Amino acid sequence: MGSIPDCVLRWSGQRMPVVGFGTASEIVEGSDFFTVTKQAVLQAIKLGYRHFDTASLYGSEQPLGEAIVEALSLGLIKSRNELFITSKLWCTQAYGDLVLPALKTSLQNLKLDYLDLYLIHWPICLKQRKEGFRAAMEDCQRLGLIKSIGLSNFACKKVADILSIVKIPPVVNQVELNPLWQQKKLKDFCHVNGILLQAYSPLGAVGTKWGSNRVMECEVLKEIAKVKGKTVAQVCLRWAYEEGVIVIVKSFNAERMKQNLEIMDWSLSEDELKMIQHIPQSRGVQAEAFVSENGPFKTLEELWDGEI
Numbered sequence: 260m261g262s263i264p265d266c267v268l269r270w271s272g273q274r275m276p277v278v279g280f281g282t283a284s285e286i287v288e289g290s291d292f293f294t295v296t297k298q299a300v301l302q303a304i305k306l307g308y309r310h311f312d313t314a315s316l317y318g319s320e321q322p323l324g325e326a327i328v329e330a331l332s333l334g335l336i337k338s339r340n341e342l343f344i345t346s347k348l349w350c351t352q353a354y355g356d357l358v359l360p361a362l363k364t365s366l367q368n369l370k371l372d373y374l375d376l377y378l379i380h381w382p383i384c385l386k387q388r389k390e391g392f393r394a395a396m397e398d399c400q401r402l403g404l405i406k407s408i409g410l411s412n413f414a415c416k417k418v419a420d421i422l423s424i425v426k427i428p429p430v431v432n433q434v435e436l437n438p439l440w441q442q443k444k445l446k447d448f449c450h451v452n453g454i455l456l457q458a459y460s461p462l463g464a465v466g467t468k469w470g471s472n473r474v475m476e477c478e479v480l481k482e483i484a485k486v487k488g489k490t491v492a493q494v495c496l497r498w499a500y501e502e503g504v505i506v507i508v509k510s511f512n513a514e515r516m517k518q519n520l521e522i523m524d525w526s527l528s529e530d531e532l533k534m535i536q537h538i539p540q541s542r543g544v545q546a547e548a549f550v551s552e553n554g555p556f557k558t559l560e561e562l563w564d565g566e567i
């Protein structure tokens with residue numbers, strides 16, 4: 260394992276590497292998505308990544324599963340237990356009787372017996388039938404198919420709602436988080452409730468259809484990176500680490516994968532942290548796709564509990 264420290268998850272006592280490898284990527288016409296993803300994961304394992312993030316939505320569960328099988332056969336890892344694997348339950352399956360079949364499909368895709376962490380991908384389902392859904396997720400944990408349950412894209416009020424109905428509290432909340440969207444209110448609220456924040460799009464998802472270059476082109480971050488002799492990406496990842504946030508960062512490029520791990524043997528100064536603290540804030544991933552007249556959320560304010 261590289262120099263990436265672990266944190267210990269509440270309830271299960273699991274160890275989770277504080278840098279996770281994201282696998283959401285856009286399927287490029289004509290490219291071999293499966294092979295590109297599988298080879299990227301194998302390269303990541305060779306470089307020291309041990310925490311992998313996927314989702315039913317991404318189509319990356321199967322290549323990730325294949326890469327794990329190959330990594331074991333090549334001796335890159337001795338056991339599956341060296342890895343921390345997260346997948347996510349998509350909105351269309353987030354209803355009582357659909358949860359277990361959806362999880363079993365993810366496990367088949369991944370060729371795994373259990374997930375370390377299973378996230379509710381979006382808080383869409385809960386608008387309708389909360390109780391059945393909660394019971395199903397907790398049944399999956401009791402069956403040993405998941406070690407921990409988490410949330411994703413839950414703003415404060417929605418986290419509070421779920422805490423009011425669950426018997427087993429979620430251990431993480433995976434949300435968009437980077438220096439231009441620092442989620443201060445949500446971070447404080449989750450901290451008080453013992454929930455770890457995982458940052459997705461820690462680099463602003465530069466180069467993807469759901470992101471932009473606004474983080475990587477931020478003048479304050481470029482200035483700090485220049486002074487430190489680091490890249491903007493490394494400043495973003497180091498900042499999140501110093502904020503106590505787990506980062507889930509995606510790169511399918513070997514050099515940038517390596518660069519993204521090189522954030523542990525240096526730190527940001529108090530002045531640099533203050534400069535980042537004062538960067539103007541706005542949400543990057545608005546997720547308009549989840550807002551509609553006849554959907555569970557009619558406005559972005561409703562989806563994000565006003566945190567936009």
Ligand SMILES: NC(=O)C1=CN([C@@H]2O[C@H](COP(=O)(O)OP(=O)(O)OC[C@H]3O[C@@H](n4cnc5c(N)ncnc54)[C@H](OP(=O)(O)O)[C@@H]3O)[C@@H](O)[C@H]2O)C=CC1
Nearest residue numbers: 281282283459460461462463464466492508509510511515
């Ligand atoms: N729960 C949710 O709703 C969501 C979860 N996620 C998860 O979070 C992961 C990461 O977030 P994501 O939205 O992908 O965005 P990131 O902020 O991780 O950015 C990914 C992009 O940054 C580029 N990149 C990576 N490293 C560097 C670097 N050092 N320098 C310059 N560019 C770099 C990558 O290109 P290249 O590959 O060419 O290096 C890629 O285009 C996803 O893969 C997914 O697993 C993402 C969105 C939503």
Ligand SMILES: O=C[C@H](O)[C@@H](O)[C@@H](O)[C@H](O)C(=O)O
Nearest residue numbers: 283314316380469544546548
């Ligand atoms: O549909 C809107 C967006 O694509 C959203 O679904 C994705 O960003 C997804 O949450 C992910 O995890 O990447």
